[in-house]
Amino acid sequence: xxxxxxxxxxxxxxxxxxxxxxxxxxxxxxxxxxxxLQEPETAIIYALVDPDSSExxxxxxxxxxPRSRLHLHLSEARKGNTxxxxxxxxxxxxxxxxxxxxxxxxxxYPVWPExxxxxxxxxxxxxxxxxxxxxAGGGP
Numbered sequence: 014x015x016x017x018x019x020x021x022x023x024x025x026x027x028x029x030x031x032x033x034x035x036x037x038x039x040x041x042x043x044x045x046x047x048x049x050l051q052e053p054e055t056a057i058i059y060a061l062v063d064p065d066s067s068e069x070x071x072x073x074x075x076x077x078x079p080r081s082r083l084h085l086h087l088s089e090a091r092k093g094n095t096x097x098x099x100x101x102x103x104x105x106x107x108x109x110x111x112x113x114x115x116x117x118x119x120x121x122y123p124v125w126p127e128x129x130x131x132x133x134x135x136x137x138x139x140x141x142x143x144x145x146x147x148x149a150g151g152g153p
Contacts, residue, residue, distance in 0.1 A: 056125040058132055061086065061098070062113040064105065069141045070112065071098050072132050074125050083114045097144040 059079050061071040075082040090102035105111060120128050136143055 054122055056120055056122050056128075057116055058118045058120065058125065058129050060115045060117055060132075060136075062115055064110050064113060069115075069136050069143065070101060071144050072117070072129065072136055073145075074129050076122070079114045079116055083112070087111065096146055098146075101144055 056074050056076055057079060058072065058074055059082065060069045061073070061083070062068065063070050073082070086098070087102060087106070090099040090106065093099075102112065117132055118128060133143065133145060
């Protein structure tokens with residue numbers, strides 16, 4: 014069993030994007046947030062997983078559809094971003110591979126920093142070589 018799956022089973026059941034409630038519209042919600050019309054109501058804590066080793070390499074948070082967030086990460090890597098995550102992703106892209114995105118938890122928005130910190134801590138304790146430069150919420 015891949016390391017991220019063991020960590021996932023140990024901490025919480027996986028949420029599939031198809032299991033989201035019908036009233037949860039990520040793109041429409043994201044557009045309203047960008048325009049400043051409303052605060053996001055939900056957030057998703059996700060992991061980027063190495064396609065070869067099945068190891069978690071990055072943990073993050075998004076309000077939009079996870080596939081859209083993965084596309085944004087890939088776009089940043091292609092543009093020459095120099096973070097460890099972008100360098101790793103460029104290496105995968107050079108081999109015609111892409112990381113997998115795994116939903117770890119869907120939560121209400123105000124509690125996302127604590128939840129992301131908990132996942133980061135659990136992954137580090139499990140021995141994952143994370144590429145996160147900053148802690149949860151952009152902090153140390």
